[in-house]
Amino acid sequence: MDSIEALPPPPPVIPPSVVPEMEPVKKKTILPMARRSCGTKGQKIPLLTNHFSVGFNKASGHFFHYSVAITYEDGRPVEAKGIGRKILDRVQETYKSELGSKYFAYDGEKTLFTVGALPSNKLDFSVVLEEAVSSRNNTGNASPEETNDGDKKRSRRPNQSKKFLVEISYAAKIPMQAIPSAIQGKETENLQDAIRVLDIILRQSAARQGCLLVRQSFFHNDAANFVAIGGGVIGCRGYHSSFRTTQGGLSLNIDTSTTMIVQPGDVLEFLLANQNQKNPASLDWNKAKRTLKSLRVSVAPSNREYKITGLSEQLCKHQLFTRNLKKDNGEVEEIETTVLQYFHDRRIDLRYSGDMPCINVGKPKRPTYIPIELCKLVPLQRYTRSLTNLQRASLVEKSRQKPPERMTSLTTGLKNSNYGADPVLQESGVTIGSDFTQVEGRILPAPKLKVGNGEDFFPRNGRWNFNNKKLVEPTTVTKWAVVNFSARCDTRGLIRDLMRCGQMKGINVEPPFKDVFDENPEFRRAPATIRVEKMFELIQSKLPGKPLFLLCILAERKNSDVYGPWKKKNLSDLGIVTQCIAPTRVNDQYLTNVLLKINAKLGGLNSMLAMERSPAMPKVTQVPTIIVGMDVSHGSPGQSDVPSIAAVVSSRAWPLISRYRACVRTQSRKVEMIDNLFKLVDGKDEGIFKELLVDFYASSGQRKPEHIIIFRDGVSESQFNQVLNIELDQMMQACKFLDDKWDPKFTVVIAQKNHHTKFFQTRGPDNVSPGTIIDSKICHPHNNDFYLCAHAGMIGTTRPTHYHVLYDEIGFSTDDLQELVHSLSYVYQRSTTAISVVAPICYAHLAAAQMGTVMKFEEMSEVSSSHGGITTPGAVPVPPMPKLNDTVASSMFFC
Structure with a gap:
C-alpha cells in the first residue's frame, strides 16, 4: 500500500553514454504513414453519417484564381473588414458584361475564383457605395442623424457617396479534374486547392443569404435558432459545411454548429443583462465601454449603421459640443450646447438618456455623440469574450440535440442552404446529394477490468460501478x-x-x-x-x-x-x-x-486492465513500453498576456499502463508545438521528455522503454508534419542524449475531438454503442485514420474521436492498435465509465488546466528566463511554471 511516505526517493539518472560532438546530420522529413489495412474485430453494424455524396458533371475546365486590390479614390487601401463583399457585389451588379457574365466566389479579402477565365487578365473597376454622412467640426457633433443648422447643403444630402477602385488580376489556374479524381478516391497535386475553392463557394453562398460567417460555419438571423445563455449573450445555432476527401470519394460534411452572439436590440437592455443589473444607476460604465467597443448599432430614425468607438466622458445632459447656428442676417455663430438639449430642440423625446453617457461613433479626437436610447445593437454580432462557467453550462445544455433531432436539423439545413441554386456551384458542375451516407461500423467488446480481491469483470454499455466491490490497489x-x-x-x-x-x-x-x-x-x-x-x-x-x-x-x-x-x-x-x-x-x-x-x-489504483497483468498484448506488456499523452492549453479569448501551457504525462511502473505522472511547462502564447521536450542548458538536457524517461526507468525496475507510444491532442491536419518533424524529433534527441546506443521504437497517434463527423443508428433513436469504430468509407483515402466512439453518449449526440496514426515503428496490427486505443479509454481513474478519448490525453488536459489555475496567481515580478521562462527579442518574457515539490511530482496530483 502506497502512502506519501512510501513513495520512492528521487530516481537515479539513466547512465548516459559519452556523447562525442558530431557533425549535424541532415534529417529526412518524416511524412504521415499510409493505411496498412482495415480492422476486422468486433460486431459489424450499419450506420449513417452526416456526409453527403458529391457528384461532378463537367468533362474538363479550370478554376481561375484572381487577386483583388480595393482602394479609395486617393489610392489608400481599404482595410475595413466586411466592406469588401459589398464592393464586389456592386462590381458584379454593375459590370456584368465586362466580367463576361461570370459569377465569382470571393473570400471577403484578397482572393476570388471563377469557373473559366475572365475576359482579361487584369480588370479595373470603380464603384460607388452610399454611406451615412457624419457631419463634424473640431469639437464634436451631437449625432450623424442630424446636421448642423449652418450647413443646409449637407442637410439636404443625408448620404455621402464613396468611390472605390477595384483591381482584379490573374494569379493562377487550378484544373477542375482534381474533383473527379477525388470522387474516385484519388489524391492529386491540385486537390487541396480545388477543395479550398469549393469551400469558398459555400461561404459566398452563405454571405449572399446574409449569414454570419465563422470559418466554415454559417449562422442565419432567425430567432428560432437563438437561445439566451445569460449576461446578454445568445447561443446562435447554425451549420458547418465543408468538403472532405474520403475513401468513398468527395463528400460534403454538414453539422450543426453554435457560436455566441450579442443580444440584439436595445443597448441599455443588453448592458443591464450583461452586468446582471436591474437598475441603470448600478451600471459600471467603464465596463460598459469595454463591452460595447467595436459593436455596431443602428440609429433611429434612419436605421443607418455605425461602429461604436467609445462613450462620452460626461452624461448626455452635461456633454457639451460646439454647433453652428445661422442668424437671420446670414452670419454663422458657433454656440455650445448639450447633446440632450440638441435633441430636445428637434422634438426628439429622450426619456432616460440624459442621465447616461452618450455613445460615440466618431473618432476619439473627433467624437460623434448619439443618445443611448436611439441605438439598437444590430443582429448577428459575435460575442468573443470568454464565457462564465454558468454561461458555458447553459450553452451546453441548450444546444444539445438527440440523434433523431440532429438528423432532422441537418436535413433541413441542407435543404435551406439551397446549394443547387448557387450560380458558381452550378458553373463548376458540382452536385450534392440529399441522403446521409451509409457506412459499416464495428462494435469492439469492452476490455476486461480487474478490481479488488483479484476479481475480473466486463463493463456493460461503457459503464461499471464499485457496488460491493473493492478497489484494485x-x-x-x-x-x-x-x-x-x-x-x-x-x-x-x-x-x-x-x-x-x-x-x-x-x-x-x-x-x-x-x-x-x-x-x-x-x-x-x-x-x-x-x-x-x-x-x-x-x-x-x-x-x-x-x-x-x-x-x-x-x-x-x-x-x-x-x-x-x-x-x-x-x-x-x-x-x-x-x-x-x-x-x-x-x-x-x-x-x-x-x-x-x-x-x-495517494498512489493507489482504482481499477486496471486485465491485460496489464497478462500477455494479451505482447507489444505493450512483454516489451518495456511507455505511453505518453500530450496537450497544450491556451488562454481564454481576450487574455493576451496568458502564456500557453504544455503538459505531457507518461505511464510509469511498467507493465502498468494505468498509472501516470505529469510534467508541465509554460511556453510562448498561442504556440501549439511543444518547444521544450528536449532542451539543452549548459550541456545538460532540461527538457520535459528526459524527466519522464528518468521516472519510467526508476519506477520500472531500471528498464529503459523499448516502445514509446505517443498520443497527441489538439493539432489540425496542417500541423501533422510539425508533430513528426519537431516534437517527435525532440523526443528522439532526448533518448539519444541519454544513451546514444539506445534506439527505442516510436508510434505517434493524433486524437481530434474538434471535427464535425457524427454517426447515427439506421434504426432507433439511441446513440451508437460504446466501442463503435469506423475505419472505412468516410475515412481518409490513404492516411491511417479511424473514428472511435468509446463512451456511452448519454445526452445529445455522441461525438466520436478521430484518431490519426501518423507513425508506427513498433509495427502494430490494425486490430491491435485499435484495441489498445479502445482499452486506454477504460483506465481513467476519476470515473467508472469509458471516456471519449484515451486517458493519457485527458490527464494531460487536467494537468495543464490545474497548473493554469496556479499560474494565475504567480507574481509577474518573479519572471525570469533562467527558470524555464522563454524570452524572445522584443517579446514579453513568459513566466515559468512553479516547480512541483519532489514529494508530489511523481503523483497523480492532477487526478
Missing part, C-alpha cells in the same frame, strides 16, 4: 486533516461517512487530526492568497508536523478564488497532496467519486 489515508474555507457543511458527518465509505471500498481512512480547521471569519473577504496563508498559519500552529493529505472544503463549486493559491501552496511550496470539494448533496455515490480521486492521488 487501495491506499491508506493517514496523517490528514480537513480544512474549511467558510463553506456551510456538516464536516463531522462528512468525515464519518468518508471513513465508512472508504472501508467499503477497501481504503483505510484513518481518523483525521482532531480539529477541523475552520477559516477565521475576519479573513473571509481578504484576498485569496492572504486567506490561504492564514489557513496554513492556523494548521502549523496546531499540528505536530506536515500533514500528508488535506481535504479542502470550498464554498463555491466552480468560481473559487482560493483554488489556485491553495493548489500552489500545497503542490509547489509544501508538497502536500490535496483534494478540494464543494459538497452540495452528499451521498455514497458522491463520496465514492471523491475517494476515487484521493486513492489515485
Whole structure:
C-alpha cells in the first residue's frame, strides 16, 4: 500500500553514454504513414453519417484564381473588414458584361475564383457605395442623424457617396479534374486547392443569404435558432459545411454548429443583462465601454449603421459640443450646447438618456455623440469574450440535440442552404446529394477490468460501478486533516461517512487530526492568497508536523478564488497532496467519486486492465513500453498576456499502463508545438521528455522503454508534419542524449475531438454503442485514420474521436492498435465509465488546466528566463511554471 511516505526517493539518472560532438546530420522529413489495412474485430453494424455524396458533371475546365486590390479614390487601401463583399457585389451588379457574365466566389479579402477565365487578365473597376454622412467640426457633433443648422447643403444630402477602385488580376489556374479524381478516391497535386475553392463557394453562398460567417460555419438571423445563455449573450445555432476527401470519394460534411452572439436590440437592455443589473444607476460604465467597443448599432430614425468607438466622458445632459447656428442676417455663430438639449430642440423625446453617457461613433479626437436610447445593437454580432462557467453550462445544455433531432436539423439545413441554386456551384458542375451516407461500423467488446480481491469483470454499455466491490490497489489515508474555507457543511458527518465509505471500498481512512480547521471569519473577504496563508498559519500552529493529505472544503463549486493559491501552496511550496470539494448533496455515490480521486492521488489504483497483468498484448506488456499523452492549453479569448501551457504525462511502473505522472511547462502564447521536450542548458538536457524517461526507468525496475507510444491532442491536419518533424524529433534527441546506443521504437497517434463527423443508428433513436469504430468509407483515402466512439453518449449526440496514426515503428496490427486505443479509454481513474478519448490525453488536459489555475496567481515580478521562462527579442518574457515539490511530482496530483 502506497502512502506519501512510501513513495520512492528521487530516481537515479539513466547512465548516459559519452556523447562525442558530431557533425549535424541532415534529417529526412518524416511524412504521415499510409493505411496498412482495415480492422476486422468486433460486431459489424450499419450506420449513417452526416456526409453527403458529391457528384461532378463537367468533362474538363479550370478554376481561375484572381487577386483583388480595393482602394479609395486617393489610392489608400481599404482595410475595413466586411466592406469588401459589398464592393464586389456592386462590381458584379454593375459590370456584368465586362466580367463576361461570370459569377465569382470571393473570400471577403484578397482572393476570388471563377469557373473559366475572365475576359482579361487584369480588370479595373470603380464603384460607388452610399454611406451615412457624419457631419463634424473640431469639437464634436451631437449625432450623424442630424446636421448642423449652418450647413443646409449637407442637410439636404443625408448620404455621402464613396468611390472605390477595384483591381482584379490573374494569379493562377487550378484544373477542375482534381474533383473527379477525388470522387474516385484519388489524391492529386491540385486537390487541396480545388477543395479550398469549393469551400469558398459555400461561404459566398452563405454571405449572399446574409449569414454570419465563422470559418466554415454559417449562422442565419432567425430567432428560432437563438437561445439566451445569460449576461446578454445568445447561443446562435447554425451549420458547418465543408468538403472532405474520403475513401468513398468527395463528400460534403454538414453539422450543426453554435457560436455566441450579442443580444440584439436595445443597448441599455443588453448592458443591464450583461452586468446582471436591474437598475441603470448600478451600471459600471467603464465596463460598459469595454463591452460595447467595436459593436455596431443602428440609429433611429434612419436605421443607418455605425461602429461604436467609445462613450462620452460626461452624461448626455452635461456633454457639451460646439454647433453652428445661422442668424437671420446670414452670419454663422458657433454656440455650445448639450447633446440632450440638441435633441430636445428637434422634438426628439429622450426619456432616460440624459442621465447616461452618450455613445460615440466618431473618432476619439473627433467624437460623434448619439443618445443611448436611439441605438439598437444590430443582429448577428459575435460575442468573443470568454464565457462564465454558468454561461458555458447553459450553452451546453441548450444546444444539445438527440440523434433523431440532429438528423432532422441537418436535413433541413441542407435543404435551406439551397446549394443547387448557387450560380458558381452550378458553373463548376458540382452536385450534392440529399441522403446521409451509409457506412459499416464495428462494435469492439469492452476490455476486461480487474478490481479488488483479484476479481475480473466486463463493463456493460461503457459503464461499471464499485457496488460491493473493492478497489484494485487501495491506499491508506493517514496523517490528514480537513480544512474549511467558510463553506456551510456538516464536516463531522462528512468525515464519518468518508471513513465508512472508504472501508467499503477497501481504503483505510484513518481518523483525521482532531480539529477541523475552520477559516477565521475576519479573513473571509481578504484576498485569496492572504486567506490561504492564514489557513496554513492556523494548521502549523496546531499540528505536530506536515500533514500528508488535506481535504479542502470550498464554498463555491466552480468560481473559487482560493483554488489556485491553495493548489500552489500545497503542490509547489509544501508538497502536500490535496483534494478540494464543494459538497452540495452528499451521498455514497458522491463520496465514492471523491475517494476515487484521493486513492489515485495517494498512489493507489482504482481499477486496471486485465491485460496489464497478462500477455494479451505482447507489444505493450512483454516489451518495456511507455505511453505518453500530450496537450497544450491556451488562454481564454481576450487574455493576451496568458502564456500557453504544455503538459505531457507518461505511464510509469511498467507493465502498468494505468498509472501516470505529469510534467508541465509554460511556453510562448498561442504556440501549439511543444518547444521544450528536449532542451539543452549548459550541456545538460532540461527538457520535459528526459524527466519522464528518468521516472519510467526508476519506477520500472531500471528498464529503459523499448516502445514509446505517443498520443497527441489538439493539432489540425496542417500541423501533422510539425508533430513528426519537431516534437517527435525532440523526443528522439532526448533518448539519444541519454544513451546514444539506445534506439527505442516510436508510434505517434493524433486524437481530434474538434471535427464535425457524427454517426447515427439506421434504426432507433439511441446513440451508437460504446466501442463503435469506423475505419472505412468516410475515412481518409490513404492516411491511417479511424473514428472511435468509446463512451456511452448519454445526452445529445455522441461525438466520436478521430484518431490519426501518423507513425508506427513498433509495427502494430490494425486490430491491435485499435484495441489498445479502445482499452486506454477504460483506465481513467476519476470515473467508472469509458471516456471519449484515451486517458493519457485527458490527464494531460487536467494537468495543464490545474497548473493554469496556479499560474494565475504567480507574481509577474518573479519572471525570469533562467527558470524555464522563454524570452524572445522584443517579446514579453513568459513566466515559468512553479516547480512541483519532489514529494508530489511523481503523483497523480492532477487526478
